[in-house]
Amino acid sequence: MLPQVIIIGRPNVGKSTLFNRLVGKKLALVDDQPGVTRDRRSGDAEIAGLKFQVVDTAGWEDDDPDTLPGRMRKQTEVSLVGADAAMMVIDARAGVTTLDEEIALWLRNQKVPVVMVCNKAEGKAAEAGIYESYALGFGDPVPVSAEHGEGIADLFGALWPIIGDSEARIQAEEAAADYTKQQNEIAARAAAEEAGEEYVPEEEDLSAPLKLAIVGRPNAGKSTLINRLLGEDRLLTGPEAGITRDSIAVDWVWHDPAMGEDREIRLIDTAGMRKRAKVTEKLERLAVQDAKLAIDFAEVVVLLLDATQGLEHQDLKIASQTLEEGRALMIAINKWDIAEDASSLFNGVREALNEGLSQVRGVPLFAVSAKTGKGLDTMLGAAFTLRASWSKRVPTAGLNRWFEDAINANPPPAPKGKRIKMRYITQSSTRPPRFIVFGNRLEMLPTSYERYLINGIRKNLGFDSVPVRITFKGSSNPYHVRQQASKQERTKG
Template identity: 60%
Template sequence: MAKLPIVAIVGRPNVGKSTLFNRLVGKRVALVDDRPGVTRDRREGTAVLLGMEFKIVDTAGVEDEDPDTLPGRMRMQTQNAVREADVALFLIDARAGIVPQDEEIARWLRSEDTPVILMANKAEGKAAESGVLEAYSLGFDTPMPFSAEHGDGLVDLFEALRPHIEFEGFDDVVDEPEEDEESGPLKLAIVGRPNAGKSTLVNRILGEERMITGPEAGITRDSIAIDWEWTAPDGQVRPVRLIDTAGLRKKAKVQDKLEKLSAQDAMHAVDFAEVVVLLLDATLGLEAQDLRIADQVLQEGRALIIALNKWDVAENPPSLFQGVRFALEEGLAQVRGVPLLTISAETGRGMDQLIQAAFDVREAWSKRVSTGVLNRWFEKAVEINPPPAPGGRRIKLRYLTQAKTRPPGFILFGTRVDQLPESYKRYLMNGIRKDLGFGAVPIRLTVRAPRNPFDR
């Protein structure tokens, strides 16, 4: 794994450095208070900004003091942090305007070799406009209006950091999966209509009568999680957390309060699952309720597998399989190619194939593609099929980045992207699935445009 680039935050006391640090690391780590001088030591954290990962360093407020004093030693720590950084974020308070201390810090930063991005923090509201204009006098590039408190300006910060981070040997860095994602138990939920055989399937997988089963529909009420270890055909032992859920009927048919609570509990279990197996009764085929459940699972961003149970007693299996496959392609057009397996919870047919498919689809669901690989694919995709020009004005697509995994989420940057048709977004998402190895997992695509300074 390549070393993460380093970004240092610098500025006089109480301009919002720790608030920005907390914003970028995604949690309240650094202490924040209205009093100046709260931060003393350098604090480091891992930041992820719209898919761009880097090490962020919060520093003490720069004050002109004797090196032997505490403020002087704090200043030395800040200077060392800036010299070790790949880029420095110089914060000023836009509402307070430029003060002599800001000018002193600017002179020092101009004497260093570290690139500097000037950020006018606390820029929400009209009171900050004059401070943003004053910042031009500090001798850096265009000051960036920003609000660490509210998160305004994150897209602009992403664009300003890209030349210093993405294009200097870091664009092909791929994040290693977190340990709990790679080796943690597979969270596998079994859902479906009542009496599809969910509890019988769990019992067969476990090899014991762990769940109560019977011909009556709706025996299971609570979502039950069971930890288990699967021995793969190659002998590898892998942990699994199986979650059996209550049957899900059409909402119109659910009148009993307890059944409503059971249905809510089942969907709550889906929220915490990684992979969801939608179990169908092969003797009944695919019904509209099955498609509704599948759509809910995909809307929640979970990886989906569809299993045809009771295959040992199904009539005309080849025709049934093709009919279900065709109906899925039509009914789940947003995610084509969802894995469709045939199993028998009664006889044990297809158990290993089902668990292996669940591990495979979790791997795709957790996949991250480097920015370099992603944008090389993106340039070819746009060249083959350029975006339309509504009203004769061209939509310019600039680049694509993966912001998250589990499920994979991508952000598309460009101008006039708010007019990009849904059909073109689907073209990009289908290409990502097909060409970059994501398969049939749900994908999120968000469009973003840089702030227009002339919007006012």
């Protein structure tokens, strides 16, 4: 684990802008209005070779603990547990406020070293605020402009005395791990060649953490489900719809009761995705876009339904988008503990999925409860199995034996008396599995025959309900190409 540095401050001082600047990506949503960030979000940062994990937090507000701002503050307080350092951020142009003083008082009572950061420090208007920050008791402030990238390098000098030693140790451990990985890959490749088998590269190693995204409509219980899995209130929840805005990734180790071993998972919580016509606010549009990016990043996507509302058109749309992106998809019906006529609901959802998702039939469907924990272990075990199918590579020899049998059992049609010749097939990639079929006149092949091949690949080669892609490539005819070129020359003449 990299050293962890927490960004803390009142709303609208530029914490998320600083976070994005440090990680080098626009991971956190940013807007002029205060209170955009609600859950804490982490990312890998680097300043002049100093690597650390930086955590963005919600703006610190002095509200009742039961209110949404109060619960956000509680999340910020919890984020400091186990941290190596904190950066207290103020708005240098606004100067030190009463709320800044309250935050500083709380931080001085913690055991975490604090770096004073004065953001929005560009121009003379910030000078007074920078001098005022000395009174907060954290030593020399670091003036920065997160928006323009000014002063970021100066953070190196403030953070290195705190986290430099641990970061250097981690770099040495990473270098040793990279060397071991390289040697293992060389040995695995040599062993595969000696046995006459295909070598599966490290990128397809299923021991890597499972990237599992939870998506769905607002209030389906996505954050509650992740909190249940983690066994802590890691994500902000409540009766208010649309609490989650940023897509939040949490690394977690799950003990698989079926296999009796620990398995690593990166859980990704996302904002609720409503119908486009209902999304009118800029922040919600940004949150939905962030959720779609999370789907692209994930390996397996769990679409969470609300048992009290059943399956709606928007759910099918989210499912279709997930499959179009080539992700492995699972459906989970949440709030099963309060579902009415459960058996009829489950069968109805299954029928609707088979009808509405014709491109992939038999998508795994589970009944779960984020409140009681029902069905969650079964769902997670199935997610690893689904990823294995999504990552599977079929040896070329075995693939072509199946291909020949499939063609003999159901030969391709001959449109207008012209025979379509299919020569061979190869798997070009995995995640999702992609295949290339070579032959002649393949552009004349009907869609129904393509579906026949895809269904056969799923059924007979162990790809189950994952999305499968097929590309058809015809053999070029050099004589035909020369003939066409000659005809074009005569036309020009």
